Amino acid sequence: MRFFRLFVLPLVTTLGCDDPAGPDRDIKVTVSTDLLIVRRSAPTTITVTAINRGSQSITINGNDCPARFEILDVRGEIVGPFQSGLCDASARSVTLGPQEALTFQYSWNGTGMANAASTLAPGAYRIRGHAPGLRRRLTSDAIPIAVASSAP
Numbered sequence: 001m002r003f004f005r006l007f008v009l010p011l012v013t014t015l016g017c018d019d020p021a022g023p024d025r026d027i028k029v030t031v032s033t034d035l036l037i038v039r040r041s042a043p044t045t046i047t048v049t050a051i052n053r054g055s056q057s058i059t060i061n062g063n064d065c066p067a068r069f070e071i072l073d074v075r076g077e078i079v080g081p082f083q084s085g086l087c088d089a090s091a092r093s094v095t096l097g098p099q100e101a102l103t104f105q106y107s108w109n110g111t112g113m114a115n116a117a118s119t120l121a122p123g124a125y126r127i128r129g130h131a132p133g134l135r136r137r138l139t140s141d142a143i144p145i146a147v148a149s150s151a152p
Contacts, residue, residue, distance in 0.1 A: 024133035026054025029140040031129030043109035048129035052096035061132040062094030
């Protein structure tokens with residue numbers, strides 16, 4: 001009887017870990033913008049999309065707060081956007097059928113993380129979108145964007 005217990009436990013543990021990504025592997029996150037250069041006076045619209053590329057329905061958190069994107073500097077450190085503390089971060093489950101997508105849109109005018117009035121220094125940055133999966137945070141490839149001074 002003792003041998004049986006020791007043998008079954010490792011077998012069950014191994015079988016339960018065959019796919020660490022689980023259904024998250026079927027979610028593809030993309031990010032896009034309507035402008036390549038953003039100014040405080042001319043914000044860009046950032047679109048983050050989570051697409052179910054699988055053959056079965058998947059449920060994800062569909063809340064759009066906090067923002068589903070982040071701004072990275074040339075070192076890859078997150079420098080924005082500013083996130084207000086007035087966010088209803090409660091879970092809102094959304095079920096995506098096969099090939100269905102959930103899209104989030106945000107307006108961003110170059111703010112940094114310090115506060116809503118702070119603007120990132122002019123220069124090259126990257127935007128990365130993200131969505132909460134069932135087991136892990138899902139992240140898009142980063143795309144380039146530039147922050148320019150307010151004067152055109």
